[in-house]
Amino acid sequence: AQSVAQPEDQVNVAEGNPLTVKCTYSVSGNPYLFWYVQYPNRGLQFLLKYITGDNLVKGSYGFEAEFNKSQTSFHLKKPSALVSDSALYFCAVLTGGGNKLTFGTGTQLKVEL
């Protein structure tokens, strides 16, 4: 079955430092991978996705993600974290013949001054 795993429930980082939110995947065939962010009391917002091509994908709000086929990972990164980046981040993979997204359990990012 296609799935993603987010090994960290919470990530804490100081403002200005680089941040990484981890995601690993298990799929047969070519993976279509996504990152979404959820701010408190809001719905999910799309950040970026990997379909094919360049392994480094750039998205909204200065975020980027690196697709690594050998490590089956798709980690979310940002060079310099902001307090406003504090939110719940979800990794997702396209499943069900391409009609559905399967989400990870989410990682709470806390950026402190």
Next chain:
Amino acid sequence: NAGVTQTPKFRVLKTGQSMTLLCAQDMNHEYMYWYRQDPGMGLRLIHYSVGEGTTAKGEVPDGYNVSRLKKQNFLLGLESAAPSQTSVYFCASSYFGLAGGQETQYFGPGTRLLVL
């Protein structure tokens, strides 16, 4: 352009009561989805629709029914609510299906449901 809206925002039900959650989108999207979000479990797909008049089961459909009588609306019904259905419910929509990865989903703000 309001995007995806959901009503109500919050509801408390007693076990056995019924209710309907409404999702509306004004983006002329063909596809609509209902998810539930539970702590430590991410989002799980309940039902989805690929167009007006169509519905399909997702990952966790039991205890829920849906209808898509109008393209812009997708209703989620609970006929006899149970405490296990306490959750946050999210609606989403997309213009095309997700196959091929070219499309993205737009989410509503969510409905918090508490079943006592």
